[in-house]
Structures are given as C-alpha cells and as structure tokens.
Amino acid sequence: MKTFRFQYVLILFIIHLSQSYAYNILAVFPHLGKSHIDVFLPLMKGLTNKGHNVTIISNFPLSKPIPNYRDIDLGGTSQAFVDVIDMAQLDASNRIYKVLNTLFLSYMANMSCETGLSSKALQNFMKTKEKYDLMIIELFNSDCFLSLAHKIKAPIIGLSSCTPMPWTSERFANPTHTAYIPNNNMDYSDKMTFLERVENTVVTLFHQYHYEYFTLSRDEQIARKYLGRKASHVREFIKNSSILLTNTHFTLTLPRPLVPNVVEIGGIHIGKVRTLPKVRKYTNSYLKDQVGRLKTTPF
Template structure:
C-alpha cells in the first residue's frame, strides 16, 4: 500500500514538472536504424508531453508529430555502403572481435564527418540556438559533444546497450574483469581465468583504439570547423546523466553512481492484436509457437549450410510451429539456401509449420500467450521485449554486446545460451526443450513481474531525468571517481608508500643485525690473540 502511494506521488510530481516545456536537441549520428528506433520512442514521447524537440539523425520522420523537428543526415550511398561493411557473420572468433573494433572506430569518424559537414547543423551552430538540454547517444563517437559544447547545452547521454569499455572511466563506474561482464566477450559475471585474460587484453585493445584513434580523428574533424572545442574526453566527463538501456533484474547489480540511471524497457510499446494469416497461424498452433529472429545485424545469407540445416532439423522434430523473421537480403536463390535439399525446402514451404517474412511485428508476436520461446541473437532491444512479456530466450550471440547480453540472460534465469560455434540439431533441440519446460517458463514469468516492479515506469524515469538536467543545468553531477588518475584509483601510490616503508624497515633491520654481528665478533678475535 505504501509503495503504491509513493509511486502515485512520484507520478504526480513527474506530471507537474512536465507542465513547463523545455527545448531539447537530440543528436544521433550513428546510421544504423536498430539503434534509432529505440530512441525514437523516447523522442516522440518528449514531444507528446509538450517539449520542443529537434532531432539530428539519419532517419527523419515522414509525418512528424507536433513539436518534433528533423535535421536529416541521410546520404543514401554512404549509408548503404556502411551497412554492408558492418554486417556480421554467424561465427565467433578473435578476428571478428578485432574487426568489430575497427568498424566502430571507422564508422564513428565517418558519422562525425557527415554530422559536422551538414549545412543545417552548421547553421544551427552558427545561430547559437538555445537548448535546455542535449540528448546524445553514447556509442562509438563523442563528436556530438563538441556541438553541444558550442551551444552551451547540458548533455544527457542515452544508450541502447550495456556500457562500452571506454564508458566506465568517464562515469566513474568500477570495472573489474573478475566479475564485470565485458561487452564483446563471453563469460558474464563468472568468467574463467582464461576469459579474464581475454578481457584484460581486449579491454586494452578497445580503449587504445578509442582514445588514441577514434577520439583523435573526431577532434581533428571538429577542428576543421571550430577551433575552441576542448578534448572530447573532458566533455564526456561533464555529461549530466547517462540513461542506460538495461536493468539489474537482467544484468545484475552493479556499482553505478547516481547519475547513471537504468531505464531498460523504456522503448517497449503497448502491443497490438495480431491479425490476418499471422493471427490464424499463431492461434491455431496446438503446441504453441517459437519465434526466431536474428535482428538486422546478422546476415542469414552468410550462415553456413550446416548451421541452417541444424535449425531446420530442429524445427522439423519439435511439435511447435515456428515464426521466422528473415533479413531482407535472405533468399532461396542465394547461398546457402539454394543448397538445401527437397526435405528442408518443403519444410520452409509448409504453411502449417513455418511462417517466414522479412518483416514481422515483433512486440505483437512476443505478447501473444501462445508464443512460448524466442530464438534470438541476444540484441538488447529484442531481449528487453522478450523479458517484458515473460518469453524465455534461447540466445545465440554473434557480435557487439550480444555475448554480454546472452550471459546475462542465462545468469538471470530468463533463458539459456546457444553458442553459435556449437550449433547442432541436438544442442538446439536440447536448449529449446529446457526453456519450454513449464517450470522454466513459470520462473521466467515471475522474473518478468520483478522487471516491471518499479516506482516509475522506464519511460517516466527517462523523461524525469532529462527534465531534471534541464532544470539544473549548472550543477556538476559527476562522481569524483571520474577525475581520479588511474594510479590513485587502483591505490598504486599507497602501495608504493607501503612497499617503500616495508623495504626501509627491512633494510634497517638488516643493517642493525649486521652491525650487531660485526660488534660481537671483535671480542672473540681479541681472546684468540691472548
């Protein structure tokens, strides 16, 4: 009763603060739609609540809502080229992790060049438009922080994923590879010794790439237009809040300072009822439905024939029906699909067993009670939606934050991991059967209930802290840990003082013992002379 009253009071306060509209600038230079569709939900809600919202992105709205203004960065040829280069393969290897770091570095600088060179953006900066707050994605480039600095706008950072390796220091978040999940690698919060060594090596690799290549390149790009922008890492430490798209019910408890706020689930909309042939396919499924989607980052055409056949063999054996979202480039005329035998082709064509489309209403599907499991690449967006509706996940991570998400899914009890390099018919069927067990599904429902149990909804929390930053724009909110030098942060100076003291005392003791020993030897030598 007391908890409900507190939630009601906080909700009234949030509504009261929203009564004063603010001017918001959103800068989202990354050109992948999978990120922006998450942010768009928040941006449109801010406009709906009466705030004036200007968005710089590659994805302008065709029919923008009231108070919502676009500055488009869209360049068709460049955008398509980058999407081709960034596609992932269904393999896990060190080479792909290394390539991922290079892609992030190059992509971030390309996005920075497009952002700063845009004439509308230059006009906005030259007019020194006033904004109460700037909402900026925290991902692979800090270029947008330079523009916010030129406009003297306080910054709120937002993510669609867990922290990147270079985010920990700037926000003063402790990072310890022995229990902190590493975004690009397996192991979760319980890594083996081998995995801890992996993390130590790749943590250095990603930070070196970012600090000494990515940020330096972005600073040179900004310097071509503006000569008074401070180092980007200094601006990054001045970010008022980071709205982190995760929640401890999934990712576990962490030592975040007060200005790092978990808002996982803010983008999940109210589902619509299924309709047409999709509705019939789901509701007529006697044994329920399993949904398969590997998002927009995994190109099914790069899947090996053996892995594709393993998935199809599992589909054939299990009694459930399957809904499978294929990426647009996947086609039966392309490899490996054109190598499938008659049995597998017949299975794909069986309208009573499989429902395949290149676009599907994912939220509407996951919300249906007959959808029993989700076979996924463990992207944070889809994972969040599955948790929201209490659907168990079989997580097969490929790249990016997916290994960390998959480990969190298993550790939190929301599903199981299916390593892509170990994908066979037998392992996949075994994992499906685990998550389809009534006891497992009931536990997932209970955890989903805990996910929803918050004093404010994720959306209300996100809006509140954005408005808070605008109302208190002159306050410094970062933790002192963000400014402490590394040698002090790990107490190296104290260790050296202690080591010097111990060494000094030890040397003193040794010197005293030698002195005493030499003094006691002299009388003995005198007796021998007598």
C-alpha cells in the first residue's frame, strides 16, 4: 500500500513538472508602414512556437496561417503611406524636415488611428469577451490604440522598431539628457558642440510639447469617437506600460543610459544566419572575354 502511494505521488510530481502554461497575448501594431511589423513578427511567431496564443491587430495579416496565431486585419494598406511620402517629396537630409518630422509622423498617426479604430474588424473585436493575459503594442508616433487597455485590463509591454522617440523615454523615466543624447530625428552624435546641444534641446522640447498637447489630445478624441468615453483616458493607460523593448544596439545607435525596464533587443528580426557565398576567382582571359562582349553589345 505504501509503495502504491509513493508511486502515485511520484506520478503527480512528474506531471506537475511537465506542465506548461500558455498565455493569451494581444499584440497591436497599427502603423501603416510594413517595415515596422516585419521587426516584430519573429517575436510573435516565437511566442506561438512556445505554445502561447497570439492575436495580432494590424494592417498586414499573414499570407499563410500558422498554429496559435490569429490575425485581426484593420484593412489599411501601406499604399496610403507611400502616397503621402511621394506627395510630400521629402528630403530627409533637409534640416527643416528633420525639425518638422514630428508633424509628418503626427499626420501619419492620424491616418492609422482613423483607419484602425473605425474598422469593422476592430469594432467586432471590441464586442468579444475573450480575456488576455498580456498586451504588446508598438510605441511610435501615436498612442490611440492604447485605448484598448480599458477592455484588455492586462500588463502592457511596449515595442519600438527604432530608437525611442523623444516622448517615449519620458514615460519610462528613461534619461534623455540633451547634452549627450541626440534627438533621433536629428543627425547628431553623442559628442555635440555647444550650439548643437542648444539646437538639440530646443528641438527635443518642441517634439515633446507637440506630442503631449497635440498628438495625444487628438488620440483621445479619436478614441472617444469610436470606442467611447472610458477608452479615451489614453494618458492614464500610458502609465500602465511596464517595459519597453527597443530594436537598438549601442554599437549602432550610440551608447546611452537605460533604466532596467528599457531593454535593447536589436537584431531580433534577423533570422537564421547564412554563410556568405565563396568569392569566384576570375582569370584574365575570362575578364577579357566579358569586356569584349560588352563592346559588341548594342544598348
């Protein structure tokens, strides 16, 4: 009898050790630029491979479905993004563009918010009663989709496909000292002259002010318009963001101090490393042959 009890307890212990806990995760990537979601997809697929259930709200559903992965297609296309860029004919090297880039990002954010929050797919999603354990969201040029937090009521993890924006670091109490941390819209290094520091400071304050009093205010208006008053407290939901994962690495984006809840994950989107092809050695006769062909080829 004692032997049977011991075996029974041993079996229960082994079963307990072999248990795995799968989470329901909601990921929100509403930006209309596909390059952003391309950075995040490997992480989402990695979570599904670990057995978690991932629901992704975006404008770019997978062409081939995979297990534990569900798309909610907002219906937007990157063509709208491309059309705006073509229309603006922006010159990224232009100094005025660098300073006013936040206005362009704000305009793109407005497009994403209106397109996404008004979509039938999102409206249907808001009517469901499914529970989620975690919400992962891109923190870039808008926070209007943080309005979903009033429904999800789960911890929030932020993702950034680039260096943190001037208004993003502030919410995590991450240092943004403008004397040696350049604004990511400008082309400065971490070693600036006095005048460059002055400009860097002024531009950063302008970007932070514009985001706080224009972009965020509009985000709350759009959220109230499509999701109701309770969803419009975007500034309150921002405070619930627990951690920020950034697609950066100090070797490429300059070293800077980071608080523990801001973590660099640069290169996470890079897949299996492939070896470089072997260099082909060309003989002199082969090269002369190719030059001869070019001379006789009509253009």
